Amino acid sequence: MEFHEADNLQKVFKIPEKRYWRCKIDALADGRFFDELLAFAQYRTSPVGYDPFITACMRNEAWEAAAKLVPKVKDPEEQAMWYSQLGMQREAEEAAKNAGSQSLSGGLLQTLTDALKGRR
Structure with a gap:
């Protein structure tokens, strides 16, 4: 076609x-x-x-x-949701772990950025 x-x-x-x-x-x-x-x-x-x-x-x-x-799909939380809907629990758990680690690293980065802004 x-x-x-x-x-x-x-x-x-x-x-x-x-x-x-x-x-x-x-x-x-x-x-x-x-x-x-x-x-x-x-x-x-x-x-x-x-x-x-x-x-x-x-x-x-x-x-x-x-x-x-x-x-x-870029967002690990959305990936976890899709994997879960597809019945792929292992992949869903892995994506959920990635979502958690990204939010932790994102929070750390924001804290460092805020600290550097305060020093200027």
Whole structure:
């Protein structure tokens, strides 16, 4: 199937990028073109994030495709939530640990930054 035509239509009809991405994600997932959906997710950084990709995969019971996309989610807490919903408890626990360590290191960095600002 040719997906480049949709890209051309986006330009012709001046469809906003975020709307186009959401429509294409839903169309690929609902059409069960999961290889193309994964390639689209790798194309460049998504302007709508990766939650819509994962949601679309899960809606169509494409658990493996959804699991491949979870690491692209930047927030470890959200990763933990997605892994948990996919029944991947070990990965969910690992992501939750990363979320905890990031918040601790972020708090330490903020404390140091505040201390340095006070010394100026």
